[in-house]
Amino acid sequence: MNNPFTLKNKTIVVTGASSGIGQQVAISCSQMGAKVVLIARNKERxxxxxxxxxxxxxxxxxxDLTDLEHQKELVQGIVSKMGPIxxxxxxxxxxxxxxxxxxxxxxxDELFRxxxxxxxxxxRQVLGVKNINKEGASVIFFASVMGCVGENAKSLYSLTKGALISGCRSLALEYAPKKVRINVVSPGVIETPINKNQPYLADPEKRKATEALHPLGLGKTEDISNTCVFLLSDASRWITGQNIIVDGGYTIK
Ligand SMILES: NC(=O)c1ccc[n+]([C@@H]2O[C@H](COP(=O)([O-])OP(=O)(O)OC[C@H]3O[C@@H](n4cnc5c(N)ncnc54)[C@H](OP(=O)(O)O)[C@@H]3O)[C@@H](O)[C@H]2O)c1
Structure with missing residues (x-):
């Protein structure tokens, strides 16, 4: 039976794969049949x-992805070992x-970099003509609900995530003729190393308030990785330039 949700025979590159959401995205992609390229700084993790x-x-x-100057060699190395992405x-x-x-x-500068x-x-490097599958490809940017709504002291983080949400739409137009789809995933709060020590999760009272902001409760990394699997698969072949908010209802109030 034809399964449009499968990632069989696809090579998927996942950054941030040493922790939290990226780790689960890598695991879920492999479970759906993909060959996965894991990138992050920490070798052991x-x-x-x-x-x-x-x-x-x-x-x-x-x-270290902030080493922008050598990303070309990074991607060439991936393609030489794994084939087109x-x-x-x-x-x-x-x-x-x-x-x-x-x-x-x-x-x-550090946050934007x-x-x-x-x-x-x-x-830019992955979408180079020699690196991408000519039959089509899917790119996901990671933003956050903070790219759409505000929270005290989150302006810098929001600025970076908002930039990805805005840029995605024009990039999606630019790459549609090449059958490349570009979408954003914007999660609500998922407990991972990025936030587990932040007062809004670490302090029991504040944690309750954070949970209450999410009508469906706090999310799990699988809630995000399943969305990524869908966006990477042929099942989403008509979706591009979208910001997919996965937040247990945080932003609907
Ligand atoms: N968790 C949430 O509630 C939440 C909500 C909204 C959006 N997000 C977004 O989801 C994404 C993943 O977050 P997470 O919760 O999974 O955080 P996390 O557990 O802290 O993971 C972050 C990942 O990014 C990697 N990373 C950071 N700087 C890097 C660099 N310079 N070069 C290479 N890799 C780098 C880290 O790996 P190394 O340290 O090994 O390099 C790690 O694998 C982020 O973009 C975050 O903004 C998360």
Whole structure:
């Protein structure tokens, strides 16, 4: 039976695969039949993820994505080992909770370099004619509900995520003739290393308030990885340029 949701015979690159959501995206993609390329800085945690993957033929690469200058070689190396790329999930990201008065230029630069510049450069390299599957491909940017709504001291993080949401639409238009779809996934709160020590999860009272903001409760990494599997699969072949909000109802009130 033809299953449009399968990722069989697809090579999917997942950044941020050493932790949290990216780790689960890699696992779910492998369970759906993909060969997965795992990218993050921490080698040991990448290997931990790799051990949890289904199937064979996966590749893990320790790389700091803020090194924009060598991403070309990074992608050439992936293609030489794995063949053309069918999907890219730009999950690597960092956060900040800062009032404006503490938002120094170097912090702004660090957030934008990791969340935006590294994502755009990796996407640019992967979408090079020699690197992408000519039959079509799917790219996912990772934003957040903070790219659509506000929260105290989240402005810098929101600025980076909003940039990805806006840029995605024009990029999707630019690449539609090449059968490349580009979408954004915007999660609500999922407990992972990025936020587990933040007061809104670590403090029991504040955690209750955070849960109450999500009508369906806090999310799990699988809620996000299942969305990514759909966007990477042929089942979503008519969806591009969209910001898919996966937030248990956080933004509908
Ligand atoms: N969790 C949430 O509630 C939530 C909500 C909305 C959006 N998001 C977004 O979802 C994405 C994943 O978040 P998460 O919760 O899974 O966070 P996480 O557990 O902290 O994972 C972040 C990942 O990004 C990688 N990374 C960070 N900087 C990197 C760099 N310079 N080069 C290479 N890899 C880098 C980290 O790997 P290394 O440290 O090994 O490099 C790690 O694998 C992020 O873009 C985040 O903004 C998360």
């Amino acid at each position: 990448l290997e931990e993820t790799k051990k949890q993957l289904s199937g064979k033929g996966h590749l893990s690469i320790s790389y 069918d999907g890219l999930v730009n999950c690597a990201g960092i956060t900040a909770t800062l009032p404006l008065k503490l938002m120094k230029p170097e912090t702004v 990791t969340n935006v510049f590294a994502t755009i450069e990796l996407t």
